[in-house]
Amino acid sequence: MNLTGIIAISGKPGLYKVLAQGKNNIIVESLEDKKRVPAYASDRISALDDISIYTYDDDKPLKEIFISIFEKEKGKETISHKEDQNKLKAYLVEVLPNFDQERVYASDIKKIFQWYNLLLKAGALIPEETEKEEAAPAKEKKAPKAAAKKESAEASEEAPKEKKAPAKKAATPKAAVKTTAKAPAAKAPVKASAKTTSAKKVAAPKTGSSRGK
Numbered sequence: 001m002n003l004t005g006i007i008a009i010s011g012k013p014g015l016y017k018v019l020a021q022g023k024n025n026i027i028v029e030s031l032e033d034k035k036r037v038p039a040y041a042s043d044r045i046s047a048l049d050d051i052s053i054y055t056y057d058d059d060k061p062l063k064e065i066f067i068s069i070f071e072k073e074k075g076k077e078t079i080s081h082k083e084d085q086n087k088l089k090a091y092l093v094e095v096l097p098n099f100d101q102e103r104v105y106a107s108d109i110k111k112i113f114q115w116y117n118l119l120l121k122a123g124a125l126i127p128e129e130t131e132k133e134e135a136a137p138a139k140e141k142k143a144p145k146a147a148a149k150k151e152s153a154e155a156s157e158e159a160p161k162e163k164k165a166p167a168k169k170a171a172t173p174k175a176a177v178k179t180t181a182k183a184p185a186a187k188a189p190v191k192a193s194a195k196t197t198s199a200k201k202v203a204a205p206k207t208g209s210s211r212g213k
Contacts, residue, residue, distance in 0.1 A: 010044035
């Protein structure tokens with residue numbers, strides 16, 4: 001349960017969350033209506049983390065009282081601060097039996113229950129165990145991403161080995177090209193036979209002319 005940055009401003013109702021800090025003021029946001037207003041150094045500001053309740057022993061941090069109420073109500077809304085003063089006091093005795101009834105005023109008791117209900121509606125009363133459980137799945141989700149990277153890395157390492165097989169197949173087309181390149185050499189005898197035929201045709205007339213004589 002984290003109350004860091006949540007404050008109460010004297011004279012202003014409700015609770016506020018600190019958003020930013022300026023030179024002479026701070027910007028706060030109401031937990032009820034989400035309106036943003038400035039708070040100045042002259043304002044009486046109380047951080048809920050620093051508030052404790054008087055007991056007959058050691059002072060009890062407000063945060064621990066909220067945890068006790070949260071467990072008693074099983075994470076639900078508690079008694080309204082507008083209830084009868086005796087009811088509010090009796091309820092506080094159940095969660096904090098040894099609170100100092102002389103030093104803790106009725107207005108203080110009302111604020112305890114009013115602030116609890118405000119924080120609950122704002123979603124600020126999440127137990128630390130629940131926060132850890134919600135944070136754990138976020139870390140577990142990162143593991144599959146890392147595994148995916150390893151798988152992609154392994155795939156990239158195996159990929160060059162698979163590419164070598166097509167390189168060997170490429171040698172066969174080159175051999176076929178060389179074979180077809182040698183084909184024109186086979187045409188040489190055809191040309192030679194053509195010359196021989198023409199030579200015979202030229203020789204024939206010479207023989208005929210000699211017979212005529």
